[in-house]
Amino acid sequence: MMSARPEYWFARRFPVGDRRNAFAPVHWKGFVAAGVFVLTLLIGGFAFAWMGASGDLMWGSVVFAVTAFVSAGWFITVANAKGDKTRTVADYKKANSRV
Numbered sequence: 001m002m003s004a005r006p007e008y009w010f011a012r013r014f015p016v017g018d019r020r021n022a023f024a025p026v027h028w029k030g031f032v033a034a035g036v037f038v039l040t041l042l043i044g045g046f047a048f049a050w051m052g053a054s055g056d057l058m059w060g061s062v063v064f065a066v067t068a069f070v071s072a073g074w075f076i077t078v079a080n081a082k083g084d085k086t087r088t089v090a091d092y093k094k095a096n097s098r099v
Contacts, residue, residue: 040071
């Protein structure tokens with residue numbers, strides 16, 4: 001029985017050996033994960049602005065910092081778990097253009 005190929009949501013932006021290890025989304029689930037991260041940061045930013053305007057600037061900054069820390073940790077974990085560490089975004093684009 002053949003094993004199923006893992007589904008990757010992210011791929012390397014630069015070839016293996018490059019000192020930069022950035023990932024970029026290559027699957028719709030990767031784009032959704034990036035969107036959730038951005039949306040979470042926006043919600044934290046609005047909470048910071050709202051609380052700052054209400055006179056609770058310290059609590060607003062705490063809420064934003066916690067929101068940013070948790071969402072960044074989640075996003076980095078997902079990108080590492082669902083990231084293809086051998087192929088690049090260009091490889092995925094080339095493979096999809098042949099179809």
